[in-house]
Structure formats: C-alpha cells, structure tokens
Amino acid sequence: MLMKHPNVSQQTRTDAGLAAVLRVAVGRLARRLRAQRPDASLSLGQGAVLFALARHGQLTPGALADHEKVQPPSMTRIIAALEERGLVRRMKHPDDRRQQLVELTEEGVQLVRADQRRREAWLTQRLRELTPEEKATLRKAAEILERLSQS
C-alpha cells in the first residue's frame, strides 16, 4: 500500500479531512436508517415531510421541496403518497391559485406522534447506549448538520 492508514482523529484535523470522514459517516448512517425502517412504515422522505409539517404547519410543495433539498417532482411524489394514505391534505392557496398548501390530517398528526415512540425505535435504542456527553454532542451536531444542509 502506498498510503498510511491514519485513524479518524488524525484525519479530522483539517477541514478537508473532517469533510471526508463526515461525508462517509453521514452516507453510511443514512443507508442504515433507510434499511432500518419497518416494512409498512414511511419512507425516509415521507417521514421528513410529515415531520416538517408538524413543525411548521401548512407549507407549499415548493417550500417543502426546498426545505428537504429535493427537486419539486420528487416532492410531488412524496406528497401524493402521503395523501393517498390520508396523512396529509392539500388546500388551494388563498392568494395564489398556482400554489397549494399541504397540512397534516388528524391521522397524520397521530402518526407523527406515534413515530416519536415507534419509527425511530432503532436509532432511539442506539442513542440510549451513549453517554449523556455523547448525546449532548449529537444534539449540538444535529443543529449544525441541519444548517449545513440548508446552506
């Protein structure tokens, strides 16, 4: 082999090194989370949309696409799937008839609540194995990651 095999902490000294490690870690965890989803449950994207609606109330499809960093057609599909399952409802935008407003149905609200206890179960279990300090780190990191993905 031509390269050394430095450990993670050595590799994260530089921004580029941190970027590389973070990129790989995020990709791998995303795969893992996707695979972990219980069968009849929501896709990662669907869950994220429900979550966003629970947090922000009514949103337009465009705003949701923007928020979740997907293209509008992808969001159309996600919303259609959620609507078919009766979890969200579309309403015409009062001021601009090109737009729509998407909001949770009562069933959607219930599901989001249930998900707090059920769908994130795998990750929740993993988190329980961490020390309080590690969880605190993740709390701070979650906010930073959110900012990164928006910028």
Add this chain to the structure above:
Amino acid sequence: MLMKHPNVSQQTRTDAGLAAVLRVAVGRLARRLRAQRPDASLSLGQGAVLFALARHGQLTPGALADHEKVQPPSMTRIIAALEERGLVRRMKHPDDRRQQLVELTEEGVQLVRADQRRREAWLTQRLRELTPEEKATLRKAAEILERLSQS
C-alpha cells in the same frame, strides 16, 4: 394545526426527539452530498469504498460490504465499477480461494488524494464557515455517528 411547533432544541430533549431530528438531518445532508457530487466523479458508495481501502489497505468484498453496511451484491457492483475505471485491483486471497482481496491501484490512490482537495469541496467550504467550536463538535459527532452506523 393540532400540534405545537417546538424548535429543535426543545425536540432533542428526549432520546426519541433527538433520534427524530438526527434522522431527518442525516437524511437531508446525505441527499445534499449526493447531489453535490461533480458529474464525472464517484458515487457516494464508490467514494466510501475507496476511502475505506485507503484507510485499511487490502480488504475482501465481504469485509467492505460489512463495513459500508450494504449487502454483498451491492458491493460486487461497486467494486466492478471501480475496477472498470482502473481504481482498484482484485487479487486472489492467498489462503482461501473463495475470497478475493481488493486494493487501490496507483490511480486509485491518486484519486483518493485528489478527492481530499476536490470532491469534498462543497462540504469543506461549508465547514470553513463554522466556528472552531462547531468543528470540534462535528469531529466528536463524526466518531459517534460512525459508531452508531456500525452497531
């Protein structure tokens, strides 16, 4: 709306709340990273494999699949793509002829190095905008995330 719209810090008080936020943040950032990849470059999975080989030297396809949390057939495809581009080379395992060893070619080594400067450019740039404290948090978080995805 039937739910309150608590902010992130409120939602991460509990393990389940942290899990929900983390799940969404990781999914979104993974999407963003995937989209950010320059056209002629490697896929996220291919990059991760090259990265793993750079770090660990020779590995079997099975070990790589395990490491990256994909099923063996997926790894077969990733390796085939990398081999086709001349970035990795397969060798027979000296002791067990069922197994193979995969290692970087010189070209693969060059590409991994170049990626440190080029492929993670977007994320590196974002990281530069963070405070040293935030970067320290991400360094610690990266290690935790890596552990989570392995467990």
Add this chain to the structure above:
DNA sequence: CGATATTGTTAGCAAGAGTAATGAGTCATG
C-alpha cells in the same frame, strides 16, 4: 468422502431521485 457453510456473483426487481416538458396561473410592461 459427503454434507453443510461460506464467499462472491448473477439476475431481477423496487425505491427514490433527477431532468425535461407541460399546464395552469400570475405579473409586468408596453
């Protein structure tokens, strides 16, 4: 030796995201 396990591959399929083109509605400007 023969049965079982392990390793990797092939084949086929499904989910998820992207681009390009389209339709409907709005807005600005001559």
Add this chain to the structure above:
DNA sequence: CATGACTCATTACTCTTGCTAACAATATCG
C-alpha cells in the same frame, strides 16, 4: 388591457442504488 415572461406544480421518463433469491466455487467438519 393584452401579451409575453415567469412561477408553481405535475407528468413522463430515466438512472442510480439498494435489495432478495438463486447459484457457483471453495472450504470445513462429521
């Protein structure tokens, strides 16, 4: 006030990437 440009969402299509199931080759153990 009409028309041309723009915006928002959708449809149609394609590509990537992951999976499971089945299989071939080799190893291991009774």
